[in-house]
Every structure is written in C-alpha cells, then in structure tokens.
Amino acid sequence: MSTNPNEPKIGLVLLAAGGSRRLGRPKQLLTYRGESLLRRAAKAALASQCSPAVVVLSASVEELGSELAGLRLLTVVNPDWEEGIGGSIRTGVTALNGEAPELDAVLLALCDQAVIEHRHLDSLVEAFCASHPPVAASRYGDTFGAPAVFHRSLFGDLGQLTGDQGAKKIIFRHLQSTVFVDLPEAGVDIDTEEDYARLTSSPDSH
Structure with missing residues (x-):
C-alpha cells in the first residue's frame, strides 16, 4: 500500500473457494511455474x-490452507x-471490512487467473487512484471483469450478491462511469483440463 496518506486505502479479496466442477479436481492446487495457482x-x-489481503477458501479441500503457509x-x-461465487464475494468483503473498516475500496481477484501478477493488480489500483471511479475493471478479449477495484460505496452491493452472481452485474450497473484497464492476462483462466494444458504448454510456463 502507498505511504501517501492522501491516496485511497485499498484492500484485496482473493476468491479461491470454487468447486472446480468442470475440471474435476481442485484448480487451486494445479501448479504453474513450480507453485500452486493458489500460492501464486x-x-x-x-x-x-x-x-490487507483476505483469501476466501471452501471447507472442502483441506490442503488449501497449507498452500498459504508463511x-x-x-x-x-x-x-x-x-x-456460488456471490457468497464468496460476500464472505470476503465482510471479513475485509471487519479487519480494516477504514478502507476506501476493495480489489477482487480470482485464484484461477494464472498469469496475473502483482503489477497487473497495481495497474488497476493506479487507475482507481487517478480518478476515484466507482469501479476500475479489467478488459480482455470482448469482455471485462475481475480483477477489479470497487469503491467503498459499493460494498453493500457486493455484500448482497448471491448464487453464481459475480461482481460483473455491479460493473454493468455503473458501466458509464467505470474505468477500464486493458489486461489481456486476465483472459487466461483455468476451468477445464484443456485450459490447463494450454497454460502448461505455453513457452512461459516453466
């Protein structure tokens, strides 16, 4: 976090509680560049x-906690x-707000966006800090979504998400005032064995 007291304070919620139904095994434990997707x-x-940073896990995979050791x-x-993901967003934002009630915004990140690095997250933070929009979201391919930063005024909306409703519906609601950051790396997510095979066969995978 910036040491400038005038800059927004932004916490992070890492969503890692998915059931990996299409993959058939916990995607959080898949390895890329020598580490699990969760640890990366x-x-x-x-x-x-x-x-601060909060990670939301499911109770179904005991090994997940050990991936976060240290x-x-x-x-x-x-x-x-x-x-669904709505409940995980709700859980994470509630926990983050309890831990740091002074926050100005939250960044939502996904465990299965395997090639996202801290510099990509920081590009969203910088876009948010530049103009203080309600949302600063990633744009990739012909769509948009997470990782994305949401202003504190939207914490209530995030806390009401249910089922498989992700935060994209909130972005749609504020589409005209959302700042978009082109982040093609966010388009690489792992839902199937084919996705994982593509990832691990890429020249950057080792």
Whole structure:
C-alpha cells in the first residue's frame, strides 16, 4: 500500500473457494511455474499495493490452507461455497471490512487467473487512484471483469450478491462511469483440463 496518506486505502479479496466442477479436481492446487495457482495468486496479492489481503477458501479441500503457509493473509472459509461465487464475494468483503473498516475500496481477484501478477493488480489500483471511479475493471478479449477495484460505496452491493452472481452485474450497473484497464492476462483462466494444458504448454510456463 502507498505511504501517501492522501491516496485511497485499498484492500484485496482473493476468491479461491470454487468447486472446480468442470475440471474435476481442485484448480487451486494445479501448479504453474513450480507453485500452486493458489500460492501464486496469494503472493501476487501480497506483493501488490493492496493491504490487507483476505483469501476466501471452501471447507472442502483441506490442503488449501497449507498452500498459504508463511503468507500474511487473513484466511476465511465460505461455509456456503457451493452456492456460488456471490457468497464468496460476500464472505470476503465482510471479513475485509471487519479487519480494516477504514478502507476506501476493495480489489477482487480470482485464484484461477494464472498469469496475473502483482503489477497487473497495481495497474488497476493506479487507475482507481487517478480518478476515484466507482469501479476500475479489467478488459480482455470482448469482455471485462475481475480483477477489479470497487469503491467503498459499493460494498453493500457486493455484500448482497448471491448464487453464481459475480461482481460483473455491479460493473454493468455503473458501466458509464467505470474505468477500464486493458489486461489481456486476465483472459487466461483455468476451468477445464484443456485450459490447463494450454497454460502448461505455453513457452512461459516453466
């Protein structure tokens, strides 16, 4: 986080509670460049300008906690993880707000965006700090979404998400005033074995 007292204070919620239904095994434990996707994403979160960082896990995979050994994140379990990503966002934002009620914004990041690094997260932080929009979101391919920064005024909306409703519906609601950052790396996410095979066969995978 910036030491400038006038800059917004932005926390981070790393969403890592997905059930990996299409993959058939926990995507959080897939390895890329010698580390699990969960540990890579957690380290990127901690290296970013955001603080504090909260990671949301499911109760279904006991090994997930050990992947975070030695990392200074707040870990919370979403007991209703099977409900979908909406409940995990709700759980993470609530925990983050309890830990740091003075925050101006939250950055939502996804565990399965395997090539996202801290500099990508920081580009969103910088876009938010430049103009203080309601949302600063990633744009990739012909779509947009996470990672994205949401102003504190939207914490209530994030806390009301349910089921498989992600935060994109909130971005749609504020589309005209959202700042977009072109981030093609955000388009690389792992949902299937084919996705993972593409990732690990790329020249950058080792």
